[in-house]
Amino acid sequence: MNKKVRVRFAPSPTGPLHIGGVRTALYNYLFAKQHGGDMLLRIEDTDSARFVPGAEEYIVEALNWLGIKIDEGIGAEKQGKHTPYRQSERKDIYRKYVDQLLEKKLAYIAFDTPTDLETKRAEIANFQYDASTRDLMTNSLTLSEEAVNSRLQNGEQYVVRIKIEPNQEIKVQDLIRGEVIVNSSVIDDKVLFKSVDGLPTYHLANVVDDYLMEISHVIRGEEWLPSAPLHVLLYRYLNWTDVMPQFAHLPLLLKPDGNGKLSKRDGDRLGFPVFPLNWKDSKTGETSSGYREAGYFPEAVVNFLSLLGWNSGTEQEIFSMDELINLFSLERVSKSGAKFDYEKGKWFNHKYLQNKPIDEIADLFQHILIQKDIIEDWEKVKKIVELVRERANFITDLWVQSSFFFVAPISYDEKTVQKRWKAETPRQMEELIDLLNAIDDFTAENTEELTKKWIAENEYNMGGIMNAFRLAIVGEPKGPHMFDIISLIGKEETIERIKNAIKLIV
RNA sequence: GGUCCAUUCGUCUAUCGGUUAGGACGCCAGGUUUUCAUCCUGGAAAGAGGGGUUCGACUCCCCUAUGGACUACCA
Structure with a gap:
């Protein structure tokens, strides 16, 4: 069966899009375009508590800047036929599947409060809400039907948990890693739905939406690999295994020094952007710098990112988006995490600065001049740019390299x-x-x-x-x-x- | 702690049983140059360790070590 390639990038609007997320979006895009498929943008805002205003707009703007075009969903020219694409607006859709699982006894209602869970965790070492412990808890498996109903009628808060059969082998086929086998006993009875806000959790929402939106390939970060078996199980429980998307879990982007996932703090600490665009935190007021504002060309960022975890197998280093679309393949994505090498990022920008048409560079530079109240003849700006661009990595370096053309020295080294x-x-x-x-x-x-x-x-x-x-x-x-x-x-x-x-x- | 994933120069990586282990960034040296930079040429630099399998392992298998991810009513 050869269904149309449809991939999705599904960030949650909890802040600015991280550069690792950008790469995930990019790989999704490359894969989709190569196969003549669709790239969807879906907003996973099922955690109302973590919603950050402006984040969604930021994501759309960032992808736009980078030239990652959205075919369907948020930020697309026309949204598409699976509207809405914001999970918070799809509440009613999920409820049906929650009920279905409940009816088939593949899920159950649990009334345990957060404090109940905390005390249990303190009591039992390595506590996990699963087949071995759910009998100890307050849920529809341990309560009588009447008790459950009266609690519900009293408006008591509850969650719906998936009921996982212990000791089953769950196989996940991963396009990058091959077969990953996990024993179901190590997966806990994950919360699928919470009554507080009437929203599902990520696990249920992403499975339901991927199914309804006819997603063919789920390409996401490696941090999702441990929960992939749960998702496979969910497809099974919902009887959708025949149309289950194929999975590909991308290696992580790591800190340049030391170990661990690249984070916002690393950028601050080491002095390079970890976001595509500047982001101003509306609460703290602090600004995180972005590649765009730091003077990067979107093409350079795309090129740099594309090679962090993938390679063409040739010795070519400079690739246009079209070339990447042509050459990209999940089989050539590496399995291990890639440390973020900012120096190489600079080099890519240098290359693009040298290879772009002089008019384009001069135009950008003239904008900088105008901001400095320097009005200069176009032909002269072009000549100056021609003379100094080879010593610059960024458009912004151009000023440092050429200011003496416009302003006489006031001091001498x-x-x-x-x-x-x-x-x-x-x-x-x-x-x-x-x-x-x-x-x-x-x-x-x-x-x-x-x-x-x-x-x-x-x-x-x-x-x-x-x-x-x-x-x-x-x-x-x-x-x-x-x-x-x-x-x-x-x-x-x-x-x-x-x-x-x-x-x-x- | 448990589960899963990973492991080639400092970094990104090539190699899909037989190579002087290749390229790129960075670094160092030399050259070009009136300066700085660019550019050109050259150089140093790697298969985590231990067992197997094999005529032969970086490559396949196992163990160990190390790193990472996950382990929430977050995604």
């Missing part, structure tokens, strides 16, 4: 002054002023030729002159070819700066 500004330098610079002043054709080629001639004729030291010259014009020992710089800033400005340097450097 001390070390360089000591090393490059000698006693005879002011006199030589005066001569240089005279020389440049007499040049009408101020192109880089011409000024270079004449300046070098002058240096040779006077038997000056090339490095000595040029480095002092640079110091006067740039203020620091950096930047592109000197004659390219002065041709762009012009004769007057060049001479002005040399004069200033002679005056200011002691």
